[in-house]
Amino acid sequence: MKYFKQLLLLLFLHSYFSHSQSLNEKIIQIKNNLSNPNTTDSLKIKLYSDLCWYYGSLNKDSASYYGNLALSLSQKTNNLKGQAQAYNDLGILQYKTSNFNKAVSYYKKSLVIRNKIRDTLGIASLYNKLGIAYQRIFKMDSALQYNTKALEIYEYKNIIKYSAIVRNNIANVYSGLKLHKKALKEHLIIADIRKKINDDFGLVYSYTNIGNSYLFLKDTIKSINFYNLGISIAKKNNYKKELGTLYNNLGTIHKDLGQYKKAEILLTKALNIRENINSKYGIASVKLNLGELKLRLGKLSEARKKLSNGVKLFKEINANDKILNGYNFLLQYHAHKKHTDSVLIYQKLVNTMQDSILNSRITKEIAEVQEKYNTAKKEKEIALQKEEILENELKIKNRNLYATLLGGALLIVGILSIGYYHRSSFKRKQLEKEIELKDALSKIKTQNRLQEQRLRISRDLHDNIGSQLTFIISSIDNLKYISKDLNDVLKSKLTNISDFTSDTIHQLRDTIWAMNKNEISIDDFSTRLLSFIEKAKEAVPSITFKYKNNIPSHINFTSIEGMNLFRVTQEAINNAVKYSEGDLIELNATQKDNKLQLTIQDNGKGFDINNVTLGSGLSNMEKRMSSINGSVFITSENGKGTTITLQINNTTNDV
Template sequence: MKLALFFLLIFLKTANYCYSQEVNKTIDSLKINLKKEKGKNKFYTYTNLSKEFVGINLDSAKKYANKAYNLSLELKSDSLKLQALKILGFRNFESGNYDIAIQKFDEALKTSINIKDSTSIADTYNGFAIIYSKKGDLKKSIEYNFKTLSIYEKINDSLGIGNTLMNIGWDYRKLKEFDKSLTYNLKSLKIYQNINNSLKVAMVNNNIAGTYNELSNYKKAIEYAKQSEEYFLKLNYKRFSAYPISVMAIAFDSLQQPKIAEKKYKEAITLHTKNREPFELAFLNYSLANLYYKQGSYSVAQQTAEKAFTFAKEVDSKEYIADISKLLSKIYDKLKKYNLSNTYLKLYVKYNDSIISSEKLKSIAEIETKYQTAKKEKEIAIQKEQLLEKELAIKNRNLYAILLGSALLILAIIFFAIYKRNQFKQKQLQKEIDLKDALATIKTQNKLQEQRLIISRDLHDNIGSQLTFIISSVDNLKFVTKDANTKLKDKLSGISTFTSETIHQLRDTIWAMNKSEITVEDLHTRILSFVEKAKNATENIDFIVNYNIDKNQAFSSLEGMNIFRVIQEAINNAIKYAKATKIEIKIDKKENQFVIKVVDNGIGFDINSVELGNGLSNMEKRMSEIGGRVKIISKVRIGTEIKIIV
């Protein structure tokens, strides 16, 4: 296996060397041709030399682009001048001279519009998009990208479409829209694979690798980055190989392999330093500084970050100025240079706020929407045109078909009208039925209410008066039998007390029966009434009633009665057994649950060792009837809490 890998490396190196030799031969051949060429031929040789040097030496690439431009002015040819301006725009952009690049593209755009060259207009828009992307103005970048895409699609330029899709993918990656970034990059990759453009395939692979880094899929990132590097080296674009090397550095950094990451960062920095590309050097030095910071090498991190900051300021990249300022603030904080830390923190806030706001993000989304809408409208317009042509052909070919269609349409309208009429009648009939049902329901409810009132009146007038008579008779009997023994008197007192309690319970039942529903306010009032009676019957106990719930919320009469009975039982237990000085009743609503707590500060008890009586059994039974439950929490010498949940 190792032997196979060794031979593979030897083969790749040999292939790269041979390809490099081939490129050098091409450059030498072009230089020889310069000596004997004139006019347009010489212009094209200059532009070809600029293209050959772009992956090797940027200064040489710019030199030949300038020679081509000067020659186009001598020849007084707008078309040649336009080509030279576009090349100069891209060469200055690649070396970080963004302002000069914008000037060249502005001049190229004016010339393109004058000679009505759609391809060149798209090319200049593409140049603007890339520059603004580097400068961190993503709104402008995406706006120019979609303008570019519209033109390339119109003229069916596959190379241009693929390039613009790749640039849009890059911008969405910066916006952290990684799924969109992958979608546009993969579309671009498919186009370049179809037209066998290896250089662009390498570039898109690098973009995809970067996006996978952002998605934390570092193995995929390294896989795509290696493919990208192999393509660039095969094509002798050693300068461009710095980009996938940077992606691999980030991936290894994220995989916590700092030694490999540091080596890759330095390798990419060396390549970009050779051609002095400040934008890339800003990013790489920032990433390397961050690596040193994570390792605790704060002095080295500070020196590297300051380098990065210088490059970022040179190209006015707001995005990197913000990121590097944040890192420098953290580094100076670790170095205990707090004034500098604070200065860079303020700088970070200033630039970070200016990079992208929610309004900008919204307007960026609107740019894509406008493009998609315009595209759909264009497709709809084409479809409409085709449909009109077909309709016209049908009309010219067969007028009878139109008449027949009209007749069928009229019949359809008639049938539809009949159908709608029948449907309307059915709806009206259904409404009448529903109304009758509603009236019947109301009558039934009214009858039930009348029956409730009759029963409650009977209970009050008959049973109530009879129980009152019993109490009176028992009291008279106690008076008559003054000399009776104590046991008999106690028995008579018990009967009187039991009868009184029965009357109270009867009144509560009548209260519940008289209502179809019981509101929280009704319940609260009833509890207060019960508490007042309890106060009169006891001494040295403070009663507190609190409720934090909408007083208009209501229960059915059964629910309300059962809740009240359980509260009564809980208060009675606290009075009888707890020896409490304070009893608090809390009424609340939490997460669609009605919660009542009866809390005392009495002697409490051990719930595991005490046998619970019939009172708790009755409470649990009442709550289970209405879908509720009871919880008891008690601590010895602290008190007891009875929690009712519905």
């Protein structure tokens, strides 16, 4: 076994250094050409650009150095083509290092120049890159606009392979907007195109995306079928990166279906491949998946190791969203182990990371508004330049048409008829795309307005009401401290007011937590509930609490559903603690048919429902569940405890 591991390590190192050696040989050859005294400036610019590209995979600082050399020499010699290429290369370098806003800035500088020199295919390439970059910074309206522009050029030039690539990017934007049926329709069209032109590499991506779309639409059977089709092609062609992605996705499905043995095999394959190609992000992602799987299997020590390694790798690449997921899983681990101090520590880490992500998003939104304002004038100039180019192209077409007329009247009629047909068809397709684009933009604007309103209200709650409540607690504590001669009754009253205010702050934080999310996952809900249970354990150590979640992790609630369900569960637990006189409270979350069900059961004294008047607490619980189209049921019997059952419809991923 030890020998086998050593052999695998040697094979990996050989593969890695062989690739590096190949690049280094190319770099040495280019530098030799640069040292030739007869090398012209235009050739030097090209060689500098080549060095920028090759160093991009080895050393980012060296890549930036040669990219700037290419730009400087191009500007000095007024080589517009070289300037455009240099800005393009520097943009790619910024994109690789996740500086997406800087990448957009470089791409736009390149675009201005390529419009001047009428480099149509270069323009299309930049439109595509801009669309991808805007997608990464969640500006879906801009992403759709630039991808659509790129698609128009590639379809006009009849470049089928690149048209399919851009269509794929547009479909991914639809997925980002949760328009999964639209995304699926596009991906199926793209797959047919790639099959016809024998584009195996592109077909693997199409099958992966189709599988993802079916998964979002809750059709796991079709999702698994398309993932397996992708795996078959990726194996045949040795597409390692893509194979790792497919194994990871397929393993996640089997994990959520409760098929843990199959899931572990697939996820382990994904991990081996990603370690072989040294994909840090991919390795970290699979380790979190495996860690969650080990949690479900009750293999807690293995779970902690995988989760800790995954979080460590994500910290190295500053993937805050993934770090937050890892913290949530580690919180669950410590809850299982009943490490109260660690649960509180990780709950604090989760809250801090959520605040950091929220603040980062707010800062980005402010910067984007400022950027739009600053670039409006430049975009207008670009539009005018584009109009001039189109006018010149029209003049050229007219001259060609007049020359063609000399060839004969019949030929002219035929050409005009064909041209009219194609133009009408093109306009019709363009109109359909514009209508789809307007629909998508309208949805984006509505989502942006809702998110801004949520952020404004949550900030007001946190900054105003939260600080005022904290001041009240501090004032009461100071009053108790300086007024040592107060009688016990008054001190007790002050303590009750302080405790009530503290509880109000916790409820306020829960409300802000729900408001800052469009959706609340079952994992988020469970984490919040476990945190509440830990506090209940500290308050009443004589009662044992048990919580079991059998709902798949892809299930989500709306923020309103999640908040109301959480509040009703809190009320049910508090009632059991106060009145049941039992020593065990069990919570069980399950999915049955199209219903999600949460039961809260105690082993207390119970009561006769027919002979007891139920108070306002139950009325509030029923109102909350009714407001989210849910139900609450109570069963109880003297001496046999009480069971409260909460039911809500499962509407996850409805489109």
